[in-house]
Amino acid sequence: MKNRLTTAQSTLAMRRWAPPGRIALTALAVLAVVNPATAAKQARQPTEAVAPREAGEPIMAIVSIKSQQVTFYDADGWILRAPVSTGTTGRETPAGVFAIVEKDKDHHSTMYDDAWMPNMQRITWNGIALHGGPLPGYAASHGCVRMPFGFAEGLFDKTNIGMRVIISPNDAAPVDFNHPSLFVPKREAIAAVPSRADKLSAEAEEATRAADEAKKAAAIAAKEAASLPASLRKLEQQKARADAELAFADKSLAAAKTDQARAKAEELKQKAATKAADAASQLDTAKAAAQPKRDAVAATKEAAKAAATKKAEIVKAATDAKLALEPVSVYISRATQKLYVRRNTHKPAPDGGGEVFDTSIEVPVTIRNPDQPLGTHIFTAMAKNDTGLRWSVVTIESGDDAKDALDRITIPQDVWDRIAPTALPRSSIIISDEPLSSETNYRTEFVAVLSNHPQGGFITRKPTAPPMDIASDDSWDNGGNGFGFFFQRDPNPQPVNPRRQRGGQYPYYQPAQPMPRSFW
Numbered sequence: 001m002k003n004r005l006t007t008a009q010s011t012l013a014m015r016r017w018a019p020p021g022r023i024a025l026t027a028l029a030v031l032a033v034v035n036p037a038t039a040a041k042q043a044r045q046p047t048e049a050v051a052p053r054e055a056g057e058p059i060m061a062i063v064s065i066k067s068q069q070v071t072f073y074d075a076d077g078w079i080l081r082a083p084v085s086t087g088t089t090g091r092e093t094p095a096g097v098f099a100i101v102e103k104d105k106d107h108h109s110t111m112y113d114d115a116w117m118p119n120m121q122r123i124t125w126n127g128i129a130l131h132g133g134p135l136p137g138y139a140a141s142h143g144c145v146r147m148p149f150g151f152a153e154g155l156f157d158k159t160n161i162g163m164r165v166i167i168s169p170n171d172a173a174p175v176d177f178n179h180p181s182l183f184v185p186k187r188e189a190i191a192a193v194p195s196r197a198d199k200l201s202a203e204a205e206e207a208t209r210a211a212d213e214a215k216k217a218a219a220i221a222a223k224e225a226a227s228l229p230a231s232l233r234k235l236e237q238q239k240a241r242a243d244a245e246l247a248f249a250d251k252s253l254a255a256a257k258t259d260q261a262r263a264k265a266e267e268l269k270q271k272a273a274t275k276a277a278d279a280a281s282q283l284d285t286a287k288a289a290a291q292p293k294r295d296a297v298a299a300t301k302e303a304a305k306a307a308a309t310k311k312a313e314i315v316k317a318a319t320d321a322k323l324a325l326e327p328v329s330v331y332i333s334r335a336t337q338k339l340y341v342r343r344n345t346h347k348p349a350p351d352g353g354g355e356v357f358d359t360s361i362e363v364p365v366t367i368r369n370p371d372q373p374l375g376t377h378i379f380t381a382m383a384k385n386d387t388g389l390r391w392s393v394v395t396i397e398s399g400d401d402a403k404d405a406l407d408r409i410t411i412p413q414d415v416w417d418r419i420a421p422t423a424l425p426r427s428s429i430i431i432s433d434e435p436l437s438s439e440t441n442y443r444t445e446f447v448a449v450l451s452n453h454p455q456g457g458f459i460t461r462k463p464t465a466p467p468m469d470i471a472s473d474d475s476w477d478n479g480g481n482g483f484g485f486f487f488q489r490d491p492n493p494q495p496v497n498p499r500r501q502r503g504g505q506y507p508y509y510q511p512a513q514p515m516p517r518s519f520w
Helices: 004-015 037-040 150-155 187-226 228-253 259-323 402-407 411-421
Strands: 060-064 069-074 079-084 096-097 102-108 115-123 127-132 145-147 166-167 176-177 329-333 338-348 355-358 363-364 375-385 386-398 428-430 468-471 484-487
Touching: 096 375, 102 338, 115 150, 127 166, 145 355, 150 484, 166 375, 187 259, 228 259, 338 411, 375 402, 402 428
Parallel strands: 060 166, 127 145, 329 428
Antiparallel strands: 060 069, 069 079, 096 166, 102 115, 115 127, 176 386, 329 338, 338 355, 338 363, 375 386, 375 428, 468 484
16 A cells, blocks of 8 residues: 555656646655664665756756665756665666666566566666666665656656766766866857758768769779670680781791692681781770770779768768757767767667667877876756856766866867857766776767676676677668668677776777768
């Protein structure tokens, strides 16, 4: 009865938050009754609550493993809180940075005997998720984050693929933050995006057609020239036989002793000479005709190469233009000394499950004093303001101070020039000592776990996406215009961060080389 009451209270709170324009009621407390055996584990019980204001779109969720609580934030602050149950000892929920990659209203586990996990919001493909479940008042899951059933149900339709999920070992909350390295969008750049995207899309389509035509012309020229070597060899053999016959006729004429023999040899020589001359003429004519075909092969091959290069350049520009008005996420790793960029294309993954994220930017980055920890800090653009964007920071691991850590990083200007002018709210910059997890792939935003905290529920699972090459010629707008994409999971992970030794070790992300990085 008490469990049903808890669920009913949770559902009521969410329904009151959901309708637009309606002010939610004050927080509802969910009181758990415990027996003496579990009382010690439930010394401090979080309560389910709804902010007393109209809620906006959730931008991030922060799970506190210490407090067994999840808090959702919109642009103006917290909007929802609820108790949770994270992973138990040996199957701990990993602390780190994640994002929603898939949602399933009525999910059943393929790992745990078809266990029901309603309103599942996946954050890793190896099986870590937020979902409705029983809450005993302490960490008790196999690695997932269980939320109250009613809370998870009311929340399900309010979140989007790509929403940031931060799992912190301790309590954490976003704090207002300013820094000159953060994105400063330009109004004129944002205003110019639609027309630029349309123009580049048209140019990309034309470049694709031109590249296809040049490729076909090269193939036809190569096919026509393919028979030349055999034809020329045959004519050369004919000429060689004719020359041999002429040489034999010369010897026969020189050896003739009688007038009759000389006359016969002379006749044979004339015939052989005529045959040799014809063979030489045919060979010369064939060689002359072959050269333009050879030249055509070389010319069409170069034209196809140039057209393909032009297509790649224009398609890359068109890709950036189409993605310019998507929130952009940047991850900077001290472990790999690299900067990574992710943007959601909102295209369904070709192999099923989730959406495709653009991964076309991955570059080296300079970090001052690279042997000193940075910590893990998540900077998020919460909303627009008069100067561009209002930012917050969440620190889930102390290394350096957030400002000092950002000061130590020199970001390539050309990368900033590509993404900063059109940056929107919900864009983010993450800096961390950690490399990206092997769970980071074309179907995720960023997955990074803190390797000096337990990840039992993470390392006991294997990545669900096997190494694969996936190709599609479907276009951005499903128009089939030949703009394909290519993605690859790497079966060879990075070594673990040498600074980290506690809490288990697991593979890290490393792209295959060479690897096409464009969405198209």
